[in-house]
Amino acid sequence: MPRKSSPAAAPAPDAPVLPPTPPGLLDLFIAFAKMSLAGFGGVLVWARRGIVDQHRWMTADEFNETFALCHFLPGPNIVNLSVVFGARFRGIPGGVAAFAGLVFPPMVIAIALAALYARYGEIDALRRILAGVSCAAVGLLIAVVFKMAMPLAQRREVTALVILIAVFVAIGVLRLPLQMVLLVAIPLSLGITIFVRTRGKA
Amino acid sequence: MNSDANPIATLVWTFAWMSLFAVGGANSAIPEMHRVAVDVQHWMNDRQFADIFAISQLSPGPNVLIVTLIGYHVAGIFGALAATVAMCGPTAVVAYYVSGILARSSHSRWPAIIQAALVPLSIGLMGASGLILALTSDRSWVAGLITVAAAVLAFATRLNPLWMLLAGGALGFAGLI
Numbered sequence: 539m540p541r542k543s544s545p546a547a548a549p550a551p552d553a554p555v556l557p558p559t560p561p562g563l564l565d566l567f568i569a570f571a572k573m574s575l576a577g578f579g580g581v582l583v584w585a586r587r588g589i590v591d592q593h594r595w596m597t598a599d600e601f602n603e604t605f606a607l608c609h610f611l612p613g614p615n616i617v618n619l620s621v622v623f624g625a626r627f628r629g630i631p632g633g634v635a636a637f638a639g640l641v642f643p644p645m646v647i648a649i650a651l652a653a654l655y656a657r658y659g660e661i662d663a664l665r666r667i668l669a670g671v672s673c674a675a676v677g678l679l680i681a682v683v684f685k686m687a688m689p690l691a692q693r694r695e696v697t698a699l700v701i702l703i704a705v706f707v708a709i710g711v712l713r714l715p716l717q718m719v720l721l722v723a724i725p726l727s728l729g730i731t732i733f734v735r736t737r738g739k740a
Numbered sequence: 741m742n743s744d745a746n747p748i749a750t751l752v753w754t755f756a757w758m759s760l761f762a763v764g765g766a767n768s769a770i771p772e773m774h775r776v777a778v779d780v781q782h783w784m785n786d787r788q789f790a791d792i793f794a795i796s797q798l799s800p801g802p803n804v805l806i807v808t809l810i811g812y813h814v815a816g817i818f819g820a821l822a823a824t825v826a827m828c829g830p831t832a833v834v835a836y837y838v839s840g841i842l843a844r845s846s847h848s849r850w851p852a853i854i855q856a857a858l859v860p861l862s863i864g865l866m867g868a869s870g871l872i873l874a875l876t877s878d879r880s881w882v883a884g885l886i887t888v889a890a891a892v893l894a895f896a897t898r899l900n901p902l903w904m905l906l907a908g909g910a911l912g913f914a915g916l917i
Contacts, residue, residue, distance in 0.1 A: 574801045578902040581802050607839055609862075610855040613831025614804040615765040621832040622839045633836060641824060644801025645808050649820055651795050652812050659791065663913060670886065670912020672794035672877040674904045677890025679767060680870040684895055686863045695860075702860040702867070709771045710868030713779075716761050716772035723861055724763075731857040 560627045561595060563635040569593060570620050570639030575647075581616045581640070589623065596623075616640065697734065701727050747815045748822045750781065755807055755826040760834075764862020766803040766827070770869035773810060774876070783814050790876040798905060804828060883917045 561569065573584040582605070590601050608618035617637060624636030658664055690698050701723065708719045754776055762769040770793070777783045784792070792813060796806035804827055811823025842851060878884040890904045911917065 576800065577802070578797075578800050578900070578905075604839070606855060607842060607851065608835055609764070610851065610858050611831060611835050611838060612762050613759045613765075613835070614762070614802055614828060616802045617804055617828045618831060618835035622835050625836055625839075630836075633832070637828065637832065640802060641804070641828065644799055644805060645820070645824065648796060648799035648801065648805045648808055649812055649817065651799060652792070652809050655791065655795060656813075666912040666915060666917065667909040668791045668794045668912070669877070669879075669883070669917050670908040670910065671798055671905050672790045672873070672908075673883045673886040673912070673917065674890040674908025675794055675797035676870060676873045676877050677887040677892075678797070678894045678901050678904060679866065679873065680887070680891040681894035682767075683863060683867045683870055684891070686859075686866070690860065690863070698856075698860040702864040705861050705864030706867040706871070709865060710871040713771070713775060715775065716758065716769065716865075720761050720763065720861065724857070727857040727861055728854070731853055735853065735856075 561593070561632075563628055563631055566624045566628065566632055566635040567639035570624075570636045571643045574640045574644050585616060585619065595627070697730050701730070748819055751811050751814055751819055751823045752826040754781075755811075755823050756830050759827045759829075759831045762827075762831070763858050764865055766806060767869050768862050768865035770806070771865070771872050773806065774872050777810055783810065786876045788813070790873065793873055793877075880917055882911075886911060886917070 569588055570585075573588045574581055577584045586598075586601060589595050590598050596604070604622060605615070605619055608615050608622060611618055617640060620636040620640040621633040623633075625633035628635065655664070655668070687699075687702065690702070705719060705723055708714050708723075709716065758769055758772055758776070761772075774789055778786060778789055792809045793806060796803070796809050799805055804824065807827040808820045808824045812820035815822070874884070874887055878887055886908050890908065893899055893904060894901060
């Protein structure tokens with residue numbers, strides 16, 4: 539394979555920060571595949587590092603805004619982020635390319651692990667290992683819950699905390715269906731939030 | 741068992757409908773996944789659900805992979821693909837259109853209000869996920885201790901979570917759980 543000699547028209551190393559060149563479809567796929575494969579226990583940190591620090595495709599503020607949008611919409615946040623991000627640069631094909639990069643490479647790994655599990659799942663040593671891993675994984679999830687709840691507790695947002703606990707009890711203890719609980723909780727929470735904010739301004 | 745229904749159609753319908761209510765991401769929907777997969781459809785038992793959660797956490801990538809693995813368990817590779825696309829597709833379309841609308845009217849205050857209203861819901865849902873997974877995974881006091889230790893370490897330090905998963909696996913292998 540002939541190696542490319544260093545091109546004469548190399549881009550200046552200190553070219554303007556934003557935006558160097560909008561990423562192509564393959565760039566999007568590869569960038570999201572890399573973030574995704576690096577992301578054990580959540581891709582968000584790696585997505586920020588890749589998009590903001592490494593590729594400089596967005597400023598930190600743009601990234602926060604886009605993530606906030608994807609967080610309040612339903613569905614897997616980081617998946618939403620990949621689609622919105624890819625589509626911003628390359629339209630719908632860009633969204634699809636970023637999504638494919640995010641989901642399909644780790645999917646291959648997960649399915650390979652699951653196939654091993656289906657084949658060898660009854661082996662005692664593997665059973666014990668998985669049991670240990672899932673204990674630790676539950677702990678990680680619980681830590682995320684407390685990290686997210688801390689700001690609410692620190693700002694003493696009593697109504698928000700009451701809603702939080704009500705949803706926790708309805709889903710976790712009473713085991714009610716998700717849709718039923720949210721069809722009550724979303725309008726309630728929205729109403730309270732609007733009421734509190736308008737009263738705060740008056 | 742719903743042997744009369746096509747399992748892939750059931751997967752698609754289940755996860756497409758669930759995704760629209762997954763406020764705060766895939767982890768918020770874990771109680772609902774558990775309810776449907778174990779209690780309603782009888783696709784798997786408690787232990788298998790806990791194992792699938794463990795495998796999804798051992799794989800790199802987004803949390804939504806647990807849906808991929810449920811689909812794989814039910815209907816092989818096609819089940820995995822169908823469940824994943826069903827969980828991601830509808831909300832991705834919503835996200836695409838909403839981001840387009842917001843880009844044109846950037847000074848709306850609605851996003852901030854909706855977000856403030858949904859944050860406590862998504863934390864409550866994730867807390868419920870933690871409780872249900874703890875009840876399915878922690879079957880001894882040592883197991884509970886590992887969960888608590890991982891939670892405290894992850895909360896208080898910036899240690900890579902992979903180390904805690906590996907430590908849990910090692911303790912399990914040693915037969916302590």
